[in-house]
Structures are given as C-alpha cells and as structure tokens.
Amino acid sequence: MATVSATARRPGPGGPGRYAVLLAYLVLAAVMLLPFLIVLGNAVKTPAEYSQNGPLALPEGIYLxxxxxxxxxxxxxxxxxxxxxxxxxxxxxxxxxxxxxxxxxxxxxxxxxxxxxxxxxxxxxxxxxxxxxxxxxxxxxxxxxxxxxxxxxxxxxxxxxxxxxxxxxxxxxxxxxxxxxxxxxxxxxxxxxxxxxxxxxxxxxxxxxxxxxxxxxxxxxxxxxxxxxxxxxxxxxxxxxxxxxxxxxxxxxxxxxxxxxxxxxxxxxxxxxxxxxxxxxxxxx
Incomplete structure (x- = not known):
C-alpha cells in the first residue's frame, strides 16, 4: 500500500512549470508587440498631439x-x-x-x-x-x-x-x-x-x-x-x-x-x- 505508482508521482499537466513557461511566453509576446503598438498609436496621432504628449502617450483620437x-x-x-x-x-x-x-x-x-x-x-x-x-x-x-x-x-x-x-x-x-x-x-x-x-x-x-x-x-x-x-x-x-x-x-x-x-x-x-x-x-x- 505504501508503494506509489509512477502515474501518481508524475506531475499533472497544470503543474507550476507549465504556468512558468506560459508566463514567459506571454512576457515575450508583450515585448515583441509593444514596439508595433507604439508605432500604431503614433500613426493615428496628430503632429501637435505627438509633439505635446510624446511618443508613449495614448492617442486622444483617431487621426488618419x-x-x-x-x-x-x-x-x-x-x-x-x-x-x-x-x-x-x-x-x-x-x-x-x-x-x-x-x-x-x-x-x-x-x-x-x-x-x-x-x-x-x-x-x-x-x-x-x-x-x-x-x-x-x-x-x-x-x-x-x-x-x-x-x-x-x-x-x-x-x-x-x-x-x-x-x-x-x-x-x-x-x-x-x-x-x-x-x-x-x-x-x-x-x-x-x-x-x-x-x-x-x-x-x-x-x-x-x-x-x-x-x-x-x-x-x-x-x-x-x-x-x-x-x-x-x-x-x-x-x-x-x-x-x-x-x-x-x-x-x-x-x-x-x-x-x-x-x-x-x-x-x-x-x-x-x-x-x-x-x-x-x-x-x-
């Protein structure tokens, strides 16, 4: 009865390692998407808005x-x-x-x-x-x-x-x-x-x-x-x-x-x- 099977000792699919890998992927995706999102936000700003608020501020409207x-x-x-x-x-x-x-x-x-x-x-x-x-x-x-x-x-x-x-x-x-x-x-x-x-x-x-x-x-x-x-x-x-x-x-x-x-x-x-x-x-x- 004290013997534990290999299946029982095996970590489940939702173990901490899996969540760590998922978190690392999310951070990597955010780092890769952030420059594109910044450029996209600046593309819909007015020149005056860009000069006043800088490149990292969110656009106040959609300027096409x-x-x-x-x-x-x-x-x-x-x-x-x-x-x-x-x-x-x-x-x-x-x-x-x-x-x-x-x-x-x-x-x-x-x-x-x-x-x-x-x-x-x-x-x-x-x-x-x-x-x-x-x-x-x-x-x-x-x-x-x-x-x-x-x-x-x-x-x-x-x-x-x-x-x-x-x-x-x-x-x-x-x-x-x-x-x-x-x-x-x-x-x-x-x-x-x-x-x-x-x-x-x-x-x-x-x-x-x-x-x-x-x-x-x-x-x-x-x-x-x-x-x-x-x-x-x-x-x-x-x-x-x-x-x-x-x-x-x-x-x-x-x-x-x-x-x-x-x-x-x-x-x-x-x-x-x-x-x-x-x-x-x-x-x-």
Whole structure:
C-alpha cells in the first residue's frame, strides 16, 4: 500500500512549470508587440498631439490624415502591387527551381554533388554589397535595368541557392522504398517527382514559400539600386526614399512603418497554420 505508482508521482499537466513557461511566453509576446503598438498609436496621432504628449502617450483620437497623406504621396497602391508581384514571383519560382535542383542532388545523386552544394552554400554567404556592381553591369548590358524582371531574376537565384541546399539534405533521406515502389508501378522520373516527392515534401515547401516571400519583401539594397523609376519601386524602397528626403513628420513616419509591415504580418497570419504544420512535420521527421 505504501508503494506509489509512477502515474501518481508524475506531475499533472497544470503543474507550476507549465504556468512558468506560459508566463514567459506571454512576457515575450508583450515585448515583441509593444514596439508595433507604439508605432500604431503614433500613426493615428496628430503632429501637435505627438509633439505635446510624446511618443508613449495614448492617442486622444483617431487621426488618419497621416496614413492618407503617405498613401497619396508615395502612390502606395502601385508600390504594394510591385512588392506583391516581385515577392510572389520569387517565392514560387525559387521553390520550383529548388525542388528540381534538390531532386537531382538529393535523390539523383549527380556527380560532384558535394561541390555543387558547397557552391550553393557560398552563394548564400556573399554579402549583397559585393554583388551589386556586377549585377548592375549585367542588367545594363542585357537591357533589364530598371525593370521588375531584373529584381525577380536576382532574388530567384539567391533564394534558390538556399532552397537547394536545404532541400537536398531533406531529400537525401527520402525513403527509397517509396521511390522503388513508384518505379515498379511504371512511373518515370518526372512522375516520381511530381506525384511522390512533391506531395510528401509539401510541408517543407510551404515553409520555404512563406520565408522566400517575406525575405524578398524586406529586401532593400538591390531594389534600391535596380528600380530607379517611381513606377517600379517596391514598398521598402519607397519608404527609404521618402524618409531620406526628410519630407515626413513623426506621425507620417509611423504611418509609413505601419503600412510597410502590415502586408507581411497579414501574409504571415494567413499562412501561420501552414508554417506551423511544416515546422512540426520537419521536427517529427
């Protein structure tokens, strides 16, 4: 009777450790959200209210002139479409090319696989400052300078290098039994890729798609150099150019920050379940 079972000794799901972890997560979430909330509050203040009460005071009302003025001054609608077009195109193309490259390197086992992966890894370590002039020269020579297609090509190659390196390590451990079963059923290499490998790897590909979109959206240096026309500029470039001209007050600056980060936050929230599922599946594997 004195013996206590292991189940009885095991702490319940509502133990103090669980509440400590939950409290730590809440504190971390508050620390991460606080700057965004401060910027959002300043975006709906009047310039006089901001000067009188400071940036940490709560807004006395909803003042949307700063948001409207910034929208009209930079033609935000066109800049948003440019960013969506570039980021979306890069994300899709980079994922497709990464799958094709990784299928050849991870499953096909081409000769010199290790050196090819080292080359892709080195491409990710090069700073963009070292690539700007050669890429600028090539864009000038090919007639692609100041076009959105030039930025799409550059970032597709950059993101594909990372995606190939990551997917190659994932596909190298792909179950050979599944591949052999597909070949026995008469599937050729393309059918094995699109009907077997891609469906099984879909969670990982979804994670790459989300990250490629967000990474490309936040890029600034190369779009700043390549997109000099106002009609081709992205949201990040428009924000930097307008702030560099010192044409905005504090409330308009906050409004620009809100409009700049809001699309990526919305995109992340929309695909949050996909991202979580992909990370969870990768951890289980």
């Amino acid at each position: 002139d700063g948001l409207r003025d910034f929208w009209e001054r930079v033609d935000y609608g066109d800049k948003l479409l440019n960013s969506l077009l570039i980021s979306g195109s890069v994300a899709v193309l980079a994922v497709v090319l990464s799958v094709l490259n990784a299928y050849a390197l991870g499953i096909g086992r081409v000769k010199g696989r290790l050196w090819v992966l080292v080359l892709f890894l080195m491409a990710n370590t090069l700073p963009q400052e070292a690539l700007v002039y050669p890429l600028y020269f090539l864009a000038k020579q090919t007639g692609l300078y100041d076009t959105r297609i030039s930025v799409i090509i550059v970032f597709t190659v950059v993101q594909t290098a990372f995606g190939t390196y990551l997917l190659s390590s994932v596909l190298s451990g792909f179950p050979r039994e599944i591949l052999e079963a597909a070949r026995i059923d008469g599937a050729n290499r393309w059918q094995v890729l699109w009907r077997v490998v891609v469906p099984v790897s879909r969670p990982t590909l979804s994670v790459l798609l989300v990250f490629f979109f967000i990474w490309t959206w936040n890029e600034f240096l190369i779009p700043l150099v390549f997109l000099v026309s106002n009609d081709n500029q992205t949201v990040s470039v428009a924000l930097g150019v307008l702030q560099g001209q010192r044409l905005m007050d504090a409330t308009m600056t906050s409004a620009s920050a809100v409009l700049g980060v809001l699309p990526t936050v919305a995109f992340f929230l929309i695909f949050q379940r996909t991202l979580t599922r992909g990370v969870t599946v990768g951890a289980i594997k």
